[in-house]
Amino acid sequence: xxxxxxxxxxxxxxxxxxxxxxxxxxxxxxxxxxxxxxxxxxxxxxxxxxxxxxxxxxxxxxxxxxxxxxxxxxxxxxxxxxxxxxxxxxxxxxxxxxxxxxxxxxxxxxxxxxxxxxxxxxxxxxxxxxxxxxxxxxxxxxxxxxxxxxxxxxxxxxxxxxxxxxxxxxxxxxxxxxxxxxxxxxxxxxxxxxxxxxxxxxxxxxxxxxxxxxxxxxxxxxxxxxxxxxxxxxxxxxxxxxxxxxxxxxxxxxxxxxxxxxxxxxxxxxxxxxxxxxxxxxxxxxxxxxxxxxxxxxxxxxxxxxxxxxxxxxxxxxxxxxxxxxxxxxxxxxxxxxxxxxxxxxxxxxxxxxxxxxxxxxxxxxxxxxxxxxxxxxxxxxxxxxxxxxxxxxxxxxxxxxxxxxxxxxxxxxxxxxxxxxxxxxxxxxxxxxxxxxxxxxxxxxxxxxxxxxxxxxxxxxxxxxxxxxxxxxxxxxxxxxxxxxxxxxxxxxxxxxxxxxxxxxxxxxxxxxxxxxxxx
Amino acid sequence: xxxxxxxxxxxxxxxxxxxxxxxxxxxxxxxxxxxxxxxxxxxxxxxxxxxxxxxxxxxxxxxxxxxxxxxxxxxxxxxxxxxxxxxxxxxxxxxxxx
Numbered sequence: 001x002x003x004x005x006x007x008x009x010x011x012x013x014x015x016x017x018x019x020x021x022x023x024x025x026x027x028x029x030x031x032x033x034x035x036x037x038x039x040x041x042x043x044x045x046x047x048x049x050x051x052x053x054x055x056x057x058x059x060x061x062x063x064x065x066x067x068x069x070x071x072x073x074x075x076x077x078x079x080x081x082x083x084x085x086x087x088x089x090x091x092x093x094x095x096x097x098x099x100x101x102x103x104x105x106x107x108x109x110x111x112x113x114x115x116x117x118x119x120x121x122x123x124x125x126x127x128x129x130x131x132x133x134x135x136x137x138x139x140x141x142x143x144x145x146x147x148x149x150x151x152x153x154x155x156x157x158x159x160x161x162x163x164x165x166x167x168x169x170x171x172x173x174x175x176x177x178x179x180x181x182x183x184x185x186x187x188x189x190x191x192x193x194x195x196x197x198x199x200x201x202x203x204x205x206x207x208x209x210x211x212x213x214x215x216x217x218x219x220x221x222x223x224x225x226x227x228x229x230x231x232x233x234x235x236x237x238x239x240x241x242x243x244x245x246x247x248x249x250x251x252x253x254x255x256x257x258x259x260x261x262x263x264x265x266x267x268x269x270x271x272x273x274x275x276x277x278x279x280x281x282x283x284x285x286x287x288x289x290x291x292x293x294x295x296x297x298x299x300x301x302x303x304x305x306x307x308x309x310x311x312x313x314x315x316x317x318x319x320x321x322x323x324x325x326x327x328x329x330x331x332x333x334x335x336x337x338x339x340x341x342x343x344x345x346x347x348x349x350x351x352x353x354x355x356x357x358x359x360x361x362x363x364x365x366x367x368x369x370x371x372x373x374x375x376x377x378x379x380x381x382x383x384x385x386x387x388x389x390x391x392x393x394x395x396x397x398x399x400x401x402x403x404x405x406x407x408x409x410x411x412x413x414x415x416x417x418x419x420x421x422x423x424x425x426x427x428x429x430x431x432x433x434x435x436x437x438x439x440x441x442x443x444x445x446x447x448x449x450x451x452x453x454x455x456x457x458x459x460x461x462x463x464x465x466x467x468x469x470x471x472x473x474x475x476x477x478x479x480x481x482x483x484x485x486x487x488x489x490x491x492x493x494x495x496x497x498x499x500x501x502x503x504x505x506x507x508x509x510x511x512x513x514x515x516x517x518x519x520x521x
Numbered sequence: 522x523x524x525x526x527x528x529x530x531x532x533x534x535x536x537x538x539x540x541x542x543x544x545x546x547x548x549x550x551x552x553x554x555x556x557x558x559x560x561x562x563x564x565x566x567x568x569x570x571x572x573x574x575x576x577x578x579x580x581x582x583x584x585x586x587x588x589x590x591x592x593x594x595x596x597x598x599x600x601x602x603x604x605x606x607x608x609x610x611x612x613x614x615x616x617x618x619x
Contacts, residue, residue, distance in 0.1 A: 078569075081584045082562055088588055089555040092595045096544045096551070100602075216576035235578045236570040237562045244563035251559040275607060282599040289588045511524045514537055515610045517618075 005314055005323075008155035011336025012343075016154065019187070019344045020168065026183045030176030037380050040177035041108040041359050042269040045521065047182055049276040053283020056267050058185030060087070060258075060284070061192055061291055062138075062349045063145045063342060064411045069292070070325075071318025073299020074311055077218075077234030080299055084292035086251055090258025091285040095278070098259045101430040103268045103277035104512055104519045109356075110265040111364045114425045114444075117505035118437040121369050126444040128364035130421040131262040133448060135357040135391075136398070137414035138261075139350060141407045143399030145319075146346040152314070153323065153339035162399035169351045170392035173358065174385055178270055181351045188341075188348035193287060195341045196294040199322070202329045203301035217304035225309055234303065246475045250412070253479035257415030260422030263356035274516045298322050305329065350395060358387035409460040412477055416455065420447030420482035428490055430513065433506045435490065436499035443490030450485050454478030530617045536609045543601060547594050554594075558587045 034040055047055065065087060073080030106112035111127030143162055150161035172180045207214040215235060222231035258264065268277045302311060302321035305328045314320040326338035362384035367375045375383075421444045428435040428443065455461060457472040475481075512518045527533045561569055561583070569580035 078578070078580055078584075079562075081580075082559070085555070085558065085584060085587050089551060089591050092551045092591050092598075093548065095595050095598055096548050212574045212576050215581075219576055232576075235576065235580065237566045237580065247563040248556070248559055251556065255555060275603065278599055278602055282595060285592060285595045289592055293585065293588065507528060508524055510537070511527045511533075514533075514540065515527070515614065517527075517614075 005152045005320070009153065009332060009336050009339060011333050012154055012339040013336075015337050015340030016343055019191075019340060023168075023172065023180070023184050023187065023347075026187075027172050027176040027180040030180035030183065033179055034175070034177040037108075037363070037377055037384065039179065040381060040384055041266070041355075041363060043178040043182050045270060045272050046179075047270040047276075049271060049279035050283055051182070051186060052267060052271050052276065052280035054189045054287065055182045055185040055270075056264065056280060056284030057193070057287035057291065058187075058189035058348050059264055059267060059352045060288055061189065061345065062411075063142060063149070063346045065292070065295065066192060066196075066345055067145070067149070067319045067322055067342060068317075068411075069295040070298040070302065070322040071311070071315070071320070073296055074302040074306075074321035075308055075318040076238065077300070077303070078236055079238055081296065082247065082250065083254065084296055086254030087258070088285070088289050088292055090255050091281060091288060093255060094259045094264075095281040095285070097427060097430075098265070099268050099277050099281050100274050101513055102265060102426070103271070103274045104514075104516045105430070105509065106269065107520050108266065108269055108363050109359050110260075110262060110422060110426055111360070111368070114429045114440055115368070116429065117502050117509055118429065118435075118440055118499075120373070122441045123437060123444075124364045124368040126441050126448075127422070127425065128360040128369075130417065130444050130448045131360040131364070132357055133452075134260070134262055134414050134418050134422070135353050135360070136394070137410045137417065138263075139353050139357075139395050140398050140402055141410045142346050142350050142353070143395050144402050144405070144407050146343070146350070147399055147403065148315075149319075149339075149342055149346065152320065153335075153342065158403060159400060162396055165347060165350060166392050166396035166399070168347055169354055169395070170389060172351045173355050173388045173392075178266075178355060181348075181355050182267075182270060184348045184351055188344045189287065191341045192345055193291060193294075195338055196291065196298065196322075199326055199329065199334075199338065200294050200297045200301070203297060203305065203325065206305065206329075214304065215300060218300045221304050221307055225307055234300075243475065245480065246477065249475050249480035250477040252483060253412065253416040253419050253477045256419035256423045256479070256483060258418075260418030260426065261414075262360065262418075262422070263352040266352075266356050266359065269520070272521075274519065295322075298325055301325050302328075354388060354391045354395065357391045358384050361387035361390075406460075406465060409455070409476075412460075413451065413455050416451040416477055416479045416482060417448055419479050420451045420486050421445075422447075424483065424486040424490055428487070428494075432491075432494075433503050434494050434498065435506075436494040436497060436502050438497050438499070439490045439492075439494030442493045443486045446489045447482055447486030451478045451482040454482060526617050527613070530613065532609075532613050532616060536606075536613060539609075540606060543598070547598055551591065551594055554587055554590045558583065 115123040146165045147158040147162045219231035302325040306324045327335035366383045459471040571579045
């Protein structure tokens with residue numbers, strides 16, 4: 001099979017320009033409506049549950065899931081399910097434990113909720129550092145992915161692509177804040193879901209919608225390529241998850257990490273009330289679950305119709321499986337469309353990340369810690385815009401620095417930190433009366449440091465990147481150690497150094513927590 | 522203090538404990554479903570590899586079932602909260618707050 005990868009694809013460029021033009025028009029419209037910090041961080045709380053559900057899906061379905069999971073499934077088959085399912089099961093947890101308390105107790109960021117009854121300074125500082133770390137770890141693979149992807153799909157130079165993504169994302173956030181970021185997410189989610197649906201229907205139609213034939217074709221293709229009968233292993237749990245404990249640890253990070261991602265949690269402040277926050281999770285979960293079923297079909301479709309040899313020939317990790325499948329099925333036109341969708345996906349996710357990172361600086365650190373909540377609206381807005389530009393520049397620089405590096409592990413690290421540093425602190429602050437300021441600070445720092453240190457000592461960094469023979473820490477994902485560590489240290493410190501004021505305020509805020517009385521409007 | 526009226530009200534206390542129980546049950550069900558699947562992936566490879574047709578293993582429908590159960594649990598909560606919980610909140614506001 002011949003591919004048109006690496007050359008400018010006029011159809012991809014056409015669809016891409018259409019997307020850029022549309023989103024810039026929206027940004028222009030949004031800019032006129034973005035006057036206050038409430039508009040900038042939370043779209044004036046004017047987003048409906050249905051819109052926010054779609055935007056949540058848009059924020060969450062990153063290139064890592066669209067290209068990464070489809071690729072992983074095309075090469076490893078069944079094992080890819082652990083990612084697809086792990087990314088989804090975080091959502092019931094968000095629904096039951098996080099979304100409603102967050103909306104009722106906080107204002108713009110998740111650190112508002114951790115700090116709502118504790119001493120703001122130390123708690124918000126720790127939470128903001130952790131939020132920024134997660135955002136940057138998530139941002140790097142998106143930028144590197146954007147550069148690589150655009151080089152392959154649109155035929156542009158890597159550096160040009162990274163600057164282009166950085167500039168567009170900065171324009172959305174700087175001028176249109178959360179309003180344009182939300183609409184970019186909604187459009188992107190619509191494109192991604194419809195593009196993937198068409199791709200899957202066309203793929204399955206080649207097999208008369210007979211699933212047994214469909215999977216059989218993938219098995220047969222692998223058999224033919226390898227001259228073995230190993231194809232059936234595609235449908236069994238296999239070598240990707242060789243270490244059972246590592247599988248469980250990865251599962252923990254995926255499930256609880258979702259409930260600690262700053263850019264996702266920020267979305268619950270964009271809706272008018274707690275009911276809309278709750279219902280937006282319902283819509284979001286429905287779309288996200290549906291999408292992961294599609295990635296699984298796309299992965300097997302690529303294994304059957306493209307072949308693993310061609311897939312790894314373009315990208316060793318399999319990241320181009322979905323675009324290759326589009327080409328095999330719909331020729332250059334469909335490839336162009338799917339390429340533009342993939343680019344839109346990255347662009348939308350980096351915009352959401354940048355806004356969350358900027359808010360950690362301007363709302364948590366500047367307004368919350370440095371000015372102790374006494375800054376004016378204009379001051380905070382100005383800092384938010386400066387932080388947005390700074391994040392845009394940082395993203396572009398990091399995209400250049402990490403060019404050609406193996407950065408896929410960073411998404412796993414982002415989830416591990418979110419599960420270890422952010423989730424335990426939010427959960428204990430909302431549900432445990434005896435949780436104290438020192439307990440929160442220790443929980444966040446221990447979760448953050450232990451997950452970073454263990455991932456550096458683990459197989460992905462210590463062996464694959466630093467070139468040592470054996471890892472000091474055996475598991476690829478540290479969450480099985482770092483998340484319990486955060487809970488235990490937070491509990492011990494809270495019990496050893498009780499804080500009477502925090503307990504009183506817990507009772508005081510209980511009415512707001514459960515009934516939304518006094519929640520931010 | 523306005524909040525004390527609520528905290529002392531038996532209706533409020535009942536609502537809080539009802540919500541906490543429902544949330545706890547649904548969370549435990551989610552954890553059992555997901556970690557059951559993870560442990561099967563990690564330690565029960567043969568079980569998941571059993572064929573249900575020529576080219577499909579039992580692992581596939583089980584994986585899809587985990588997604589469907591996650592949906593059902595999420596929708597169950599939203600449905601309960603939309604219909605029952607919001608009503609309890611309104612009733613208590615009317616009774617205690619008014």
